[in-house]
Amino acid sequence: MGGKTLYDKLWDAHVVRDNGDGTALLYIDRQLVHEVTSPQAFEGLRLADRPLWRVDANLAVVDHNVPTTDRDKGIADPISALQVETLNQNCREYGITQFGLLDRRQGIVHIIGPEQGATQPGMTVVCGDSHTSTHGALGALAFGIGTSEVEHALATQTVVQARSKRMLIRVDGKAGPGVTAKDIMLAIIGKIGTAGGTGYAVEYGGEAIRALPMAGRMTICNMSIEAGARCGMVAVDDTTIEYLRDRPYSPKGERWDQAEAYWRTLVSDEDAEFDRVVTLDAAAIKPQVSWGTSPEMVVPVDGVVPDPADEPDETKRAGMQRALEYMDLKPGTPIREIRPEKVFIGSCTNSRIEDLRAAASILRGKRIAKNIREAMVVPGSGLVKWQAEQEGLDQVFKDAGFEWRDAGCSMCLGMNPDKLSAGERCASTSNRNFEGRQGAGGRTHLVSPEMAAAAAVAGHFVDIRELEQ
Amino acid sequence: MEPLTRVEGLVAPLDRSNVDTDAIIPKQFLKSIHRTGFGPNLFDEWRYLDYGEPGQDCSNRPLNPDFVLNQPRYQGASILLARENFGCGSSREHAPWALADYGFRVIIAPSFADIFYNNCSKNGILALALPAETVQALFEATEATEGYRLTVDLPEQVVITPEGDRYSFEIDPHRKHMLVEGLDEIGLTLEHADEIRAYEQQRRAVTPWLFEDLGPA
Numbered sequence: 001m002g003g004k005t006l007y008d009k010l011w012d013a014h015v016v017r018d019n020g021d022g023t024a025l026l027y028i029d030r031q032l033v034h035e036v037t038s039p040q041a042f043e044g045l046r047l048a049d050r051p052l053w054r055v056d057a058n059l060a061v062v063d064h065n066v067p068t069t070d071r072d073k074g075i076a077d078p079i080s081a082l083q084v085e086t087l088n089q090n091c092r093e094y095g096i097t098q099f100g101l102l103d104r105r106q107g108i109v110h111i112i113g114p115e116q117g118a119t120q121p122g123m124t125v126v127c128g129d130s131h132t133s134t135h136g137a138l139g140a141l142a143f144g145i146g147t148s149e150v151e152h153a154l155a156t157q158t159v160v161q162a163r164s165k166r167m168l169i170r171v172d173g174k175a176g177p178g179v180t181a182k183d184i185m186l187a188i189i190g191k192i193g194t195a196g197g198t199g200y201a202v203e204y205g206g207e208a209i210r211a212l213p214m215a216g217r218m219t220i221c222n223m224s225i226e227a228g229a230r231c232g233m234v235a236v237d238d239t240t241i242e243y244l245r246d247r248p249y250s251p252k253g254e255r256w257d258q259a260e261a262y263w264r265t266l267v268s269d270e271d272a273e274f275d276r277v278v279t280l281d282a283a284a285i286k287p288q289v290s291w292g293t294s295p296e297m298v299v300p301v302d303g304v305v306p307d308p309a310d311e312p313d314e315t316k317r318a319g320m321q322r323a324l325e326y327m328d329l330k331p332g333t334p335i336r337e338i339r340p341e342k343v344f345i346g347s348c349t350n351s352r353i354e355d356l357r358a359a360a361s362i363l364r365g366k367r368i369a370k371n372i373r374e375a376m377v378v379p380g381s382g383l384v385k386w387q388a389e390q391e392g393l394d395q396v397f398k399d400a401g402f403e404w405r406d407a408g409c410s411m412c413l414g415m416n417p418d419k420l421s422a423g424e425r426c427a428s429t430s431n432r433n434f435e436g437r438q439g440a441g442g443r444t445h446l447v448s449p450e451m452a453a454a455a456a457v458a459g460h461f462v463d464i465r466e467l468e469q
Numbered sequence: 470m471e472p473l474t475r476v477e478g479l480v481a482p483l484d485r486s487n488v489d490t491d492a493i494i495p496k497q498f499l500k501s502i503h504r505t506g507f508g509p510n511l512f513d514e515w516r517y518l519d520y521g522e523p524g525q526d527c528s529n530r531p532l533n534p535d536f537v538l539n540q541p542r543y544q545g546a547s548i549l550l551a552r553e554n555f556g557c558g559s560s561r562e563h564a565p566w567a568l569a570d571y572g573f574r575v576i577i578a579p580s581f582a583d584i585f586y587n588n589c590s591k592n593g594i595l596a597l598a599l600p601a602e603t604v605q606a607l608f609e610a611t612e613a614t615e616g617y618r619l620t621v622d623l624p625e626q627v628v629i630t631p632e633g634d635r636y637s638f639e640i641d642p643h644r645k646h647m648l649v650e651g652l653d654e655i656g657l658t659l660e661h662a663d664e665i666r667a668y669e670q671q672r673r674a675v676t677p678w679l680f681e682d683l684g685p686a
Contacts, residue, residue, distance in 0.1 A: 016661070016664055016665050016668045017661055017664050019643060021641065021642040021643040021646070022641045022642060022643060023641070023643040025658060025661060025664075025665070027665070027668055027669070027672070029679050036499050036500075036561075037560065037561065037562065039502035039503075040502070040503065040504045040562075043502070043503075043504075048653075048655070048656075050655065050659075053665070054669075056680070056681070056682045056683055059683055064499075065500060077500075079500040079501075079523055079524065080500055082500075082502065083500050083501075083502055086502050097683040097684060097685065118683065120678075120679075122676070122679075123679065128560060128562075129559075129560055130558065130559050130560040130584055132560075144560040144584055145560060145584070145587075146560055146561075146562035146565075146584060146587060146588035146591060147504075147562040147588075148562060148588065148591035148592070148654070149587070149591070151655065152654060152655050152658065155655050155658075155659070156655060156658045156659060156662075156665060157665060157669075158658060158665060160643065160654060160658065162641060162643075194487055194554060194557060195487075195553065195554040195557065195580060195582070198554070198580065198581075198582060198583055199583065225558075225584075228554065228557065228582060228583070229583075230583050230584060249681070249683060251678035251681070255677060255678045255681075256678075258677075258678065259676070259678045262676060294487050294489075315486050315552055315553065316486070318484075318485075319485065319486050319487065322485070413491075413496050413559075414496060415496045415497070415499060415500065432489075432491070432558060432559075434489045434491045434492065434558060435491070435492060435514065436491060436492070436495055436514045437491050437496075440495070440514055440520050
């Protein structure tokens with residue numbers, strides 16, 4: 001028998017019972033709860049008269065549906081307001097800790113978990129949101145679940161799971177200047193495809209991943225689901241440990257020492273075997289821009305919109321054709337000639353302080369181009385916003401013509417008033433370029449924060465490596 | 470949950486790969502706090518020519534005549550035929566709720582996204598994978614023959630065509646059992662409450678920091 005992968009270790013530590021039918025009852029250490037995927041779960045509990053199994057394992061926050069302006073005036077949309085109020089009521093009734101709309105710790109659920117130290121290495125973390133994979137960056141087993149599973153986890157502190165296959169994605173070497181975690185991840189998705197990780201638990205490793213700060217690792221793990229994988233993870237190292245030190249919910253004193261000793265075991269053994277290994281050369285990755293309506297439809301910024309005629313597979317060709325029509329693009333168009341009208345910097349993928357610093361570094365002393373109708377920055381949490389303001393980043397953004405908003409999911413999915421109109425083209429730091437994702441008829445190009453900022457200034461996509469020379 | 474054993478029904482073909490859950494049920498309908506009523510908004514952006522709002526009466530909205538589910542021949546379909554990676558993207562269970570509310574009980578595709586696949590079985594929908602060539606053959610048969618129907622037998626794990634062709638499919642025993650019996654998974658799990666408590670006790674001793682209270686809001 002070979003050694004264990006990180007996934008094996010996390011899995012084995014959480015099996016309550018083997019159901020004997022290919023599934024296991026997996027214990028859940030932390031459930032994150034938000035307003036959109038939880039009301040029906042609480043309703044189910046109430047109908048069956050079931051209590052919560054372990055109240056203190058849950059942390060709730062409003063994020064998907066909240067406005068990013070004029071918070072003191074409340075929520076104008078009555079349907080959104082009801083959903084937010086429903087979460088408030090459920091948290092009160094069941095005694096769940098919640099960061100409400102006006103709490104300075106409020107923010108996107110996947111930003112606030114790590115920020116507060118509420119998600120930690122070695123934990124199983126679930127949330128009714130597919131980007132729960134973000135928390136895997138800490139060396140946790142974190143995955144998105146549906147509302148039935150939210151209810152199951154609330155009632156039993158477990159979920160029924162089948163063990164996944166194991167994939168290692170190794171990014172060797174050093175990424176060049178201007179190439180961010182977002183570019184690495186988009187390149188990975190471009191390589192393995194949007195279903196490449198289906199059925200797998202993915203571990204990201206290699207020199208380029210190890211070199212990333214926690215923010216970048218979270219960006220990578222966040223988009224695992226865009227490659228089809230429910231969970232992505234990075235082994236614990238000094239970067240992980242230092243990130244967790246002194247967070248509000250991190251263990252303290254003796255318990256910290258005890259936790260740290262355990263956390264340091266959360267790495268794949270040297271002789272562990274994976275079911276699939278994918279390798280990329282970091283030095284060969286360029287800044288990426290998505291051109292289509294699936295995250296796998298991505299090319300380097302110095303490339304051109306691909307031609308469906310070159311695609312041998314008939315179903316794929318039809319998909320490309322439809323994507324080109326939806327995006328109003330012609331094959332062969334240089335990416336650098338594509339002109340967005342809106343720019344969105346935010347989302348659980350890219351709204352941490354490091355992301356805002358990176359975007360601000362491009363914008364300092366510059367103005368957005370005339371063709372940019374709206375550019376906005378939506379920090380990932382109230383605390384990220386506060387930190388950015390301490391550093392004067394808000395002024396950099398405002399001077400450049402960006403709007404400086406309050407924290408939430410915002411235009412990543414457009415459940416609140418922040419959305420694209422039909423036909424509008426957006427340079428976005430979010431995670432999905434699906435049809436209608438940012439608003440019905442809206443056209444999304446996924447990029448890094450630096451690339452979004454540079455596109456805002458130039459009025460078209462630019463290769464930020466050229467700016468930096 | 471309603472048990473699902475044998476479904477005999479009309480087949481509707483949705484010839485697109487990577488159909489995501491944003492397409493299945495757009496975000497504005499996720500504001501509902503209920504599990505039901507999503508059927509009229511299934512595939513809303515493809516199905517209607519106008520922009521749909523939650524709570525709106527859909528009976529008078531302009532239909533997109535080019536969208537396959539709007540064609541008269543596919544009305545009343547209970548089996549959806551789809552392409553690779555159906556249900557990718559968001560974890561929203563509103564997607565299977567909308568499919569079930571519309572009347573689909575079975576979805577046949579070469580592959581499904583993981584979370585969506587799980588969500589289906591929790592809502593009495595059988596998502597079954599067949600090889601791409603078989604799915605292609607079913608697409609051709611469905612489009613060629615008006616009123617094309619299939620029989621799906623879950624206990625036997627087989628799809629039966631009108632010509633009598635039989636395509637067997639794989640499903641894990643747990644999922645099959647839950648669907649066939651229409652079981653309440655939470656109730657089943659709570660039968661093992663003692664084992665969960667024993668696990669917690671042991672974990673509390675080894676990793677006590679995992680059981681710290683988060684404190685007041």
